[in-house]
Amino acid sequence: VGSGAVGCFYASRLHNLSDGVLVSLICRSNYQAVKEHGVRLRTRSYGDYVFTPENVFKSVEDARNLLWDYIVVATKALPDVSDDSELLSSIVTQDKTTIVLIQNGIGVEQPYRVRFPNTPILSAVTVISAEQTEPGVVVQNRWTRISIGPFTDGNGRDNASLAEPFASLLRKGGIKDAEVYDEQGLQIVRWHKIAINAAMNPSSVLSGGTPNATMVKDPELRSHLTNCIEEVFRGASAVTGISFPPPTLATAEQIIRSTERNEGGRPSMLLDWERGGAMELEVILGNPIRLALEKGVEMPRLHAMYALLKTAQSRRDTKGSKL
Ligand SMILES: NC(=O)c1ccc[n+]([C@@H]2O[C@H](COP(=O)([O-])OP(=O)(O)OC[C@H]3O[C@@H](n4cnc5c(N)ncnc54)[C@H](OP(=O)(O)O)[C@@H]3O)[C@@H](O)[C@H]2O)c1
Known part of the structure; x- marks a missing residue:
């Protein structure tokens, strides 16, 4: 959810048919372009390629009949404009889904923690320079680093292993600097x-x-x-x-x-x-x-x-x- 520069870039690295990791995109203004042509990536780290998602949806509602292991949120974090945690209500399955937030900022996890008190949340910070230059075209200028840790209340210790399964999917997709931390870290x-x-x-x-x-x-x-x-x-x-x-x-x-x-x-x-x-x-x-x-x-x-x-x-x- 949030198939812009960051969302499309990491989605393209996670999608891995040989390991059965299937990634779908929930698009908004770039829906038509991505549906027709996939995401065209121009990257400094991996060259140019086209990422064809398993499914392309034009809304969250359209994605509600599938069972999601991970829901990755990479919208801009704008709590003064919208509470994007609400978007996820129809697609989170308790005991099955983990929410992953790849967003800048402090306090981005809180609305998700409040709405989904029993759903695992991974919080991720990325150092990347990427841009969607036209609908469905994503340019990665430099860097790939993503730091991932669990989120309960922000203070947990020694629980970095909870982030490892997701980080290892990224590493398999070539993100060498996908790093895990415990919650406080x-x-x-x-x-x-x-x-x-x-x-x-x-x-x-x-x-x-x-x-x-x-x-x-x-x-x-x-x-x-x-x-x-x-x-x-x-x-x-x-x-x-x-x-x-x-x-x-x-x-x-x-x-x-x-x-x-x-x-x-x-x-x-x-x-x-x-x-x-x-x-x-x-x-x-x-x-x-x-x-x-x-x-x-x-x-x-x-x-x-x-x-x-x-x-x-x-x-x-x-x-x-x-x-
Ligand atoms: N880009 C970078 O280099 C970079 C680096 C480090 C961290 N970050 C952080 O990563 C996060 C994502 O940034 P970004 O650069 O990837 O932003 P972006 O390119 O603007 O992408 C955000 C995407 O979210 C979509 N979206 C927003 N609200 C939605 C909704 N309600 N339903 C469905 N889709 C929705 C937008 O669709 P529309 O196009 O229709 O608005 C857009 O495709 C931000 O927190 C940013 O600070 C970015």
Whole structure:
């Protein structure tokens, strides 16, 4: 569910006829194109190929008569626009189905946990650069890494093995860096990734569409971005109880230096803003700000960007607004 760039890319790597792993896509605006031609992939990691799904459905309702082992959700996480967990009500079979969320952000699991209290959930964070350039055409520019862990309440320990069966399907499909974590470990990966997204994405939009590598070469923006990353690290430490960044993950300075090499990298929030779409403001900014505040840590830099972008988006979307 959510057959865009990320959904189609990982679906194409999971589908494996010789092992009997059959993947179907629930499409929306790209239904006709995918039904007629499959998904055409242009990838840096695996070359060009066509992925023909087992079934292509134009709605979740059309998929309800089959028994699903895994339901992979790769929609944009937009809790302020829609509760996508509701979509799954007719296709989740208790004791049979595992829900896998491949989405950016903090708190994305919560609506699914609440709606399906007894259904296993895997939470996945991906480092990839991919885009659906036209309906049914997906380009993977670089990276494949996906980190996967179980989700009960976010604090479970020593349960990484629950994510292994799904990760091994991805590894068989050539995703060498499909990694498993226990529940707390995965939340630490999520917070670390959000430190990068929460710094870069809104700053890129608010600086008039500046690419990441250009931002970090500007002294004022470099200082702003470093401060934003460190601000999220302080919030992440308070929420997870782990000192950020943990030794295995990059420091703010290392993130900034590696961004210098990411020439041409334009954050997804900027692409969403430019095409007039909804930005993932709540899961990238709002939820982290609120969770940190519950632990007594304010994030004034993030809060300022959140307030500005929320208002900018709402004014853009309110036709004829004179406010
Ligand atoms: N792209 C990347 O490089 C990248 C990297 C890391 C993480 N991520 C994260 O991965 C997630 C997915 O991103 P993406 O880039 O793959 O987004 P995307 O290309 O916009 O794909 C989202 C897909 O979900 C579909 N969708 C949304 N609501 C739906 C609904 N109610 N029913 C059926 N389909 C629905 C959309 O259909 P329509 O086209 O009809 O709207 C679209 O095909 C996001 O959380 C993003 O932040 C992306």
